[in-house]
Amino acid sequence: MNVLVSPQAITNLQERQATRIVIVGDVDHGKSTLIGRLLYETGSLPDGKFESLKAMSARRGMPFEWSFLLDALQTERDQGITIDTSQIRFRTALRDFVLIDAPGHIEFLRNMITGAAQADAALLLIDAIEGVREQTRRHGYLLHLLGIRQAAVVINKMDKVGYSPERYREIADEIGAYLGALDIEPVAIVPISAREGDGITVKTPAIGWHEGPTVAEALDLFSVAPPLRDLDLRLPVQAVYKFDDRRIIAGRIESGRIAVGDEIVVQPGNKVARVKSIESWPVAREALAPSSLEAGRSVGVTLDRELFIERGQIIAPVSAPSPIVNGLRARVFWLHPTPLAAGTPVVLRSGTAEIRGHVSAIVEALDPADLQSAGVEAIGQNRIGEIDIVLARPAALDTFANNPLTGRFAIEVEGRIAGGGIAVELKPVARGNRARDAGELQSLAATLLPRLKEQTAAERLATLRQSIDGRIVFTTSFGIEDQAILHMIAKIGLDIDVVTLDTGRLFPQTYDLWAETERHFGLRIKAFYPRHDQLEALVERQGINGFYESREARQACCFVRKVEPLDRALANSEAWITGLRADQSANRGDMALISADKAHGLVKLSPLFDWSRDDVVAFIAANGIPVNALHDKGFASIGCAPCTRALRPGEPERAGRWWWEDETKKECGLHPGR
Amino acid sequence: MERLDELEAQSIFILREAFARLNKLALLWSLGKDSNVMIWLARKAFFGRVPFPAMHVDTGKKFPEMYAFRDRYAKEWGLDFIAEECPPIDAVDPSLPPAARSAARKTEGLKRALAKHGFDGVIAGIRRDEEPTRAKERVFSPRGAEGIWDVRDQPPEFWNHFNASPPPGAHLRIHPILHWTEADIWAYTRRENIPIIPLYLSQNGKRYRSLGDMDITFPVVSDATSIDEIIAELDSTKVPERSGRAMDHESEDAFERLRTAGYL
Ligand SMILES: Nc1nc2c(ncn2[C@@H]2O[C@H](COP(=O)(O)OP(=O)(O)OP(=O)(O)O)[C@@H](O)[C@H]2O)c(=O)[nH]1
Numbered sequence: 057m058n059v060l061v062s063p064q065a066i067t068n069l070q071e072r073q074a075t076r077i078v079i080v081g082d083v084d085h086g087k088s089t090l091i092g093r094l095l096y097e098t099g100s101l102p103d104g105k106f107e108s109l110k111a112m113s114a115r116r117g118m119p120f121e122w123s124f125l126l127d128a129l130q131t132e133r134d135q136g137i138t139i140d141t142s143q144i145r146f147r148t149a150l151r152d153f154v155l156i157d158a159p160g161h162i163e164f165l166r167n168m169i170t171g172a173a174q175a176d177a178a179l180l181l182i183d184a185i186e187g188v189r190e191q192t193r194r195h196g197y198l199l200h201l202l203g204i205r206q207a208a209v210v211i212n213k214m215d216k217v218g219y220s221p222e223r224y225r226e227i228a229d230e231i232g233a234y235l236g237a238l239d240i241e242p243v244a245i246v247p248i249s250a251r252e253g254d255g256i257t258v259k260t261p262a263i264g265w266h267e268g269p270t271v272a273e274a275l276d277l278f279s280v281a282p283p284l285r286d287l288d289l290r291l292p293v294q295a296v297y298k299f300d301d302r303r304i305i306a307g308r309i310e311s312g313r314i315a316v317g318d319e320i321v322v323q324p325g326n327k328v329a330r331v332k333s334i335e336s337w338p339v340a341r342e343a344l345a346p347s348s349l350e351a352g353r354s355v356g357v358t359l360d361r362e363l364f365i366e367r368g369q370i371i372a373p374v375s376a377p378s379p380i381v382n383g384l385r386a387r388v389f390w391l392h393p394t395p396l397a398a399g400t401p402v403v404l405r406s407g408t409a410e411i412r413g414h415v416s417a418i419v420e421a422l423d424p425a426d427l428q429s430a431g432v433e434a435i436g437q438n439r440i441g442e443i444d445i446v447l448a449r450p451a452a453l454d455t456f457a458n459n460p461l462t463g464r465f466a467i468e469v470e471g472r473i474a475g476g477g478i479a480v481e482l483k484p485v486a487r488g489n490r491a492r493d494a495g496e497l498q499s500l501a502a503t504l505l506p507r508l509k510e511q512t513a514a515e516r517l518a519t520l521r522q523s524i525d526g527r528i529v530f531t532t533s534f535g536i537e538d539q540a541i542l543h544m545i546a547k548i549g550l551d552i553d554v555v556t557l558d559t560g561r562l563f564p565q566t567y568d569l570w571a572e573t574e575r576h577f578g579l580r581i582k583a584f585y586p587r588h589d590q591l592e593a594l595v596e597r598q599g600i601n602g603f604y605e606s607r608e609a610r611q612a613c614c615f616v617r618k619v620e621p622l623d624r625a626l627a628n629s630e631a632w633i634t635g636l637r638a639d640q641s642a643n644r645g646d647m648a649l650i651s652a653d654k655a656h657g658l659v660k661l662s663p664l665f666d667w668s669r670d671d672v673v674a675f676i677a678a679n680g681i682p683v684n685a686l687h688d689k690g691f692a693s694i695g696c697a698p699c700t701r702a703l704r705p706g707e708p709e710r711a712g713r714w715w716w717e718d719e720t721k722k723e724c725g726l727h728p729g730r
Numbered sequence: 731m732e733r734l735d736e737l738e739a740q741s742i743f744i745l746r747e748a749f750a751r752l753n754k755l756a757l758l759w760s761l762g763k764d765s766n767v768m769i770w771l772a773r774k775a776f777f778g779r780v781p782f783p784a785m786h787v788d789t790g791k792k793f794p795e796m797y798a799f800r801d802r803y804a805k806e807w808g809l810d811f812i813a814e815e816c817p818p819i820d821a822v823d824p825s826l827p828p829a830a831r832s833a834a835r836k837t838e839g840l841k842r843a844l845a846k847h848g849f850d851g852v853i854a855g856i857r858r859d860e861e862p863t864r865a866k867e868r869v870f871s872p873r874g875a876e877g878i879w880d881v882r883d884q885p886p887e888f889w890n891h892f893n894a895s896p897p898p899g900a901h902l903r904i905h906p907i908l909h910w911t912e913a914d915i916w917a918y919t920r921r922e923n924i925p926i927i928p929l930y931l932s933q934n935g936k937r938y939r940s941l942g943d944m945d946i947t948f949p950v951v952s953d954a955t956s957i958d959e960i961i962a963e964l965d966s967t968k969v970p971e972r973s974g975r976a977m978d979h980e981s982e983d984a985f986e987r988l989r990t991a992g993y994l
Pocket residue numbers: 081082083084085086087088089090121122123136137138139158159160161212213214215216248249250251252
């Protein structure tokens with residue numbers, strides 16, 4: 057192949073796009089071996105590689121191991137197993153390919169997904185002796201979830217079954233039926249021996265009975281998945297840059313196209329504008345500057361008006377926006393050691409958005425072996441299933457069927473990707489329940505702040521009431537701060553809804569105070585309760601006091617008993633009043649007098665923000681306000697009975713809450729840091 | 731879409747993700763063809779201005795042409811340029827074979843530079859096709875304390891969602907051109923007219939394919955005196971790119987050991 061090609065031919069070579077092909081299937085079925093052998097037979101190995109593979113195999117006392125080409129790690133070679141995915145470039149006279157090797161062992165499913173998610177097409181490999189295994193099916197199902205529709209099946213190690221056409225037929229029928237149910241139509245089912253070199257680039261006499269293509273020929277039947285230029289525009293905003301006098305909105309076009317003059321809407325928030333320019337660098341001469349760009353391109357645009365836009369929003373045509381939803385049904389794969397269960401808090405990463413929410417129900421956990429339901433308890437690590445998710449704030453999403461790129465998402469737990477899925481059904485937000493967007497909230501908070509700073513706590517409450525049309529909610533847990541605020545609200549007679557979250561685990565003294573408070577102020581406090589189905593599932597899962605076992609268990613309990621009810625208590629409200637004070641704990645140090653709570657879509661006011669505990673105690677005494685009897689016994693901040701203890705002299709106030717946990721991580725999720 | 735446009739779009743996306751999600755970023759500028767392409771891509775991503783420092787971790791043993799290039803383009807490209815020095819060779823484990831010891835010195839230099847500036851993300855121009863352990867990299871690759879690469883426990887990464895929360899004391903390596911090949915780099919350099927160090931072109935029948943320290947980098951036999959000719963040569967050669975880099979070849983696992991210890 058040492059011919060020198062003309063510069064023109066080379067330019068063409070350079071412009072060919074590479075088709076990305078992943079090799080999947082159960083552990084040890086020969087995926088890495090096939091890749092090594094394919095590169096060898098097509099003359100694609102670099103100089104010296106064959107000799108070095110030989111030396112590596114000999115050093116380990118093995119016959120020649122083709123898998124060592126991609127299994128580059130010492131542990132992989134020593135143990136004869138692929139741990140992490142790898143990629144290698146490979147070119148035929150006509151085509152360019154990237155071969156993606158994926159590990160077959162279930163423990164490395166996250167790595168298989170990392171590799172396979174980048175592929176245009178897949179080869180599903182099956183060992184002729186072992187046949188279709190559970191992991192073969194799981195990988196098949198994942199191809200479906202990953203949206204890979206081009207596939208071929210390769211039946212390997214035919215040498216071990218005497219190249220039997222009967223065995224081939226048997227496996228071909230079984231896998232064909234399975235993939236058919238998943239809407240995957242394999243372009244070929246190829247019998248090979250990767251080790252002996254049958255059926256890879258040559259149809260050797262041993263498999264002369266096979267009528268279809270070799271592996272190399274099958275690869276030629278695949279094509280690069282084209283960008284989605286024919287779908288509606290979806291441009292997730294990565295950032296807004298203001299390096300000079302331009303305000304450039306940057307992002308990559310997932311689908312459709314964008315042109316100067318287009319009427320677009322920024323979602324969620326539904327702000328409308330026109331595209332003023334498409335920016336690029338180096339600055340092209342006027343005539344050459346692009347006036348429209350298509351799916352796949354990373355772009356920068358400016359708009360004809362100054363909107364507050366931020367990362368996580370998505371730009372769509374005014375005529376065809378994404379639905380705004382507060383919930384969805386999704387098909388997911390789960391990679392985290394803690395099973396996904398009803399109540400699990402999650403962050404969805406869709407486009408550039410990070411959307412907080414929680415699992416409201418496990419619809420079914422799927423057993424890939426027969427695609428039957430495997431119960432509805434939870435989805436364990438490396439399993440798949442269908443779930444319902446409730447979002448904490450409205451988001452712009454598409455179904456996977458409408459847009460395979462904006463209809464999928466990763467699920468993050470504690471900052472690490474823990475799973476992924478596709479949206480099969482959306483729950484659109486009811487009309488009229490317009491969520492304020494983050495920009496509006498922030499500017500509302502910023503406008504009010506200077507005035508509020510100068511005011512007394514009672515004046516702050518009144519100012520907020522005067523500045524906001526809609527519903528304002530005050531959540532009380534009957535602490536001394538809450539009692540002081542309630543006194544102010546009642547005294548001025550402000551139209552503010554007073555609510556409490558009854559976790560079911562409060563102290564008897566708290567219930568007594570609750571009743572006494574209603575008598576004292578002559579009002580009824582609305583209580584929100586955990587959802588019975590979630591609570592039953594939680595107790596079933598972790599036992600009645602399971603929250604002592606781990607921080608995750610405690611957070612799950614707090615989620616079901618407090619965070620989820622809080623979401624309902626705050627629904628349809630514009631502002632939230634809390635009794636927080638700045639000096640209460642390390643974690644709350646960076647909270648503010650008034651701030652935008654993006655997660656709940658409202659502004660949050662803490663009128664006692666700058667009070668000390670002594671100020672509160674003095675106010676309570678001066679006004680004869682009832683307080684919790686437990687304060688006399690050394691309790692400071694009082695929450696659930698099993699999770700609150702009295703303070704020892706000199707301990708900080710919140711040391712009495714979840715005392716068995718690390719001080720810096722104690723928040724319950726009601727007031728997340730930022 | 732054309733191949734180079736697709737590569738470019740993906741790299742720009744990655745650079746913008748890194749800038750959006752990390753607090754303190756730096757781009758590692760090794761002065762070679764790959765990192766020059768990377769700087770070019772960053773200028774495209776951010777419309778002319780690279781919004782983070784370009785850092786050269788200097789072994790002091792680069793070719794004079796490389797230093798000249800650096801001094802000229804740091805200015806011309808308006809870079810926020812940082813030069814950091816590597817510790818003396820005596821400070822590095824003497825039991826290592828000579829080339830590996832040299833690489834370990836660079837790792838140490840990088841480690842010190844990261845600590846000094848408090849970067850939580852560094853952008854590095856490695857590519858999958860250079861070397862088999864690099865082929866196993868993530869785009870956002872977490873490094874533990876001491877810069878260790880835990881290759882047996884890499885996080886999942888798919889659909890362009892990256893893990894961008896390094897635990898305290900750790901940092902992220904960001905690899906915006908991981909998916910490019912050597913030929914892609916040259917084709918793009920040609921298309922975009924990106925300046926190159928003349929050492930890449932043939933003189934007296936030899937040229938450098940990869941530029942590292944003077945004492946452990948060797949030229950290959952080549953008549954390619956233009957980028958067009960380099961591209962034609964790459965299309966027919968089967969000599970691996972890093973064959974002129976001594977440190978890769980001292981033992982089977984030499985490079986893996988260097989990389990898990992924090993080398994690029
Ligand atoms: N007899 C025979 N052995 C084979 C064939 N193909 C692969 N093997 C052997 O099967 C074993 C496993 O092969 P690998 O290529 O490592 O399998 P893999 O599918 O990549 O495995 P993981 O990546 O660990 O999931 C090796 O010892 C190979 O030599 C074949 O066609 N015939």
